[in-house]
Amino acid sequence: MDDKIRVMLSEEEIATRIKEVAEEISRDYEGKPLHLICILKGGVFFTCELAKRISLPLTMDFMSVSSYGSGTVSSGIVKIIKDLDDPIEGKDVLIVEDIIDSGNTLSYLIEVLKQRNPNSVELCTLLDKPERRVKKQVEVKYTCFTVPDEFIIGYGLDYDQIYRNLPYIGVIEQQ
Numbered sequence: 001m002d003d004k005i006r007v008m009l010s011e012e013e014i015a016t017r018i019k020e021v022a023e024e025i026s027r028d029y030e031g032k033p034l035h036l037i038c039i040l041k042g043g044v045f046f047t048c049e050l051a052k053r054i055s056l057p058l059t060m061d062f063m064s065v066s067s068y069g070s071g072t073v074s075s076g077i078v079k080i081i082k083d084l085d086d087p088i089e090g091k092d093v094l095i096v097e098d099i100i101d102s103g104n105t106l107s108y109l110i111e112v113l114k115q116r117n118p119n120s121v122e123l124c125t126l127l128d129k130p131e132r133r134v135k136k137q138v139e140v141k142y143t144c145f146t147v148p149d150e151f152i153i154g155y156g157l158d159y160d161q162i163y164r165n166l167p168y169i170g171v172i173e174q175q
């Protein structure tokens with residue numbers, strides 16, 4: 001735990017950008033049954049902050065999926081650890097993620113959720129790392145920040161389950 005961490009995005013930068021995106025979502029979903037789906041564990045900090053800034057009535061549900069284990073490269077196999085509590089039929093679903101990296105998690109999730117007949121399914125991510133995409137392009141409606149190909153920690157993102165609680169986005173420097 002003596003890692004040296006370089007700050008990539010400060011707490012203030014993140015807060016400002018989340019507010020902007022929340023305002024955009026509030027405009028786009030006015031009058032619709034907006035249903036946020038937080039993808040645990042990584043998406044939890046971003047979802048809470050985003051939901052507080054959206055000025056519409058909304059509902060929330062949580063799904064836990066995992067594909068990374070303790071490494072820094074996607075295994076390619078996405079496991080549902082916890083499914084949604086409620087049906088999404090007829091709802092305007094917005095999936096909220098911390099990061100889209102290889103795209104494996106999101107392309108799998110979109111397929112799974114579309115089979116449950118929602119009115120619409122869109123994606124909102126804190127970070128997008130487009131250089132690492134291995135799957136067909138995942139269409140993202142709301143992106144807070146595009147990041148370079150580095151392994152990122154903080155604000156929900158972990159390295160081997162540690163560092164999720166950093167209030168900023170950072171990168172572990174090689175010692």
Ligand SMILES: O=P(O)(O)OC[C@H]1O[C@H](OP(=O)(O)OP(=O)(O)O)[C@H](O)[C@@H]1O
Nearest residue numbers: 040041042066067068101102103104105
């Ligand atoms: O685009 P991908 O390459 O699929 O990577 C993105 C996903 O990987 C991480 O989750 P992880 O599977 O590590 O589980 P966690 O959220 O519980 O940390 C991250 O939170 C995203 O959900």
Ligand code: HPA
Nearest residue numbers: 101150151152153157158
């Ligand atoms: O850069 C990352 N950091 C942490 N978890 C991740 N899961 C996918 N990409 C990343």
Ligand SMILES: [Mg+2]
Nearest residue numbers: 040041042043
């Ligand atoms: Mg995740």
